[in-house]
Amino acid sequence: MLYRLVLSVFLVFCLSTSIAATSASKEQQKLAQTVFELERNVAILQMSTLSLEDYQVIDEKMAQVLSLEYRVNFLGNLTFLLCMALVVFFFQLRKQNKRLLALEKSKGNTDES
Template sequence: MLQRIFIFCLLSGFALPAMALQSQPDKETQRLAEKVIELERSLAILQISTATSDDYQALESQIETLSSQQKTSQQATARINFLSNLVFLMFVALLLCLFQLRRQSRQLSALSNSRQDEK
């Protein structure tokens, strides 16, 4: 039992840092966030200055496009994190099943050996 707990802790110790590295935002998402902030700042400056409505609408459409791209990349990151967690849990379940199978095969072989000794 202690071996199982030790192996589980060891496996989770290897898997958790890998999952933590995956959950950090990538450079593309950071770049998009910075670009949105810059465009919003430019929009505020244009609102104060004497800009035409075409400039205002062009900046607004760029902001909408970039914010939708940012949301899409965040959703993709969330899907990847979910799938990596799911794969890890399935791997742990597989290991547990293999340990149970090994234990049951030992019990079965011990039982068959004891029956052969009785005969």
């Protein structure tokens, strides 16, 4: 009887902590959403007070970022193609090695005869 009582108290404790944890996580999500909205509103406010020169500076920086992105994409594609070429090269080398071993084996058999 005491065992059942202890087990039921333990289960109630576990359930209450899990319920409290889910309610705390919902509050954290709501708080994170509020912080995100506040940051977005601050960014909008800052953008609305910019001058034409500030927009031009932002445009130039965006162009630099896009240029850098194109370079990174090109280098990534080039690296991928080089890796694929190496894979094909090693498969061809393995195939050539098998052919050479088979040729040497067949030549060794004809020399012994």
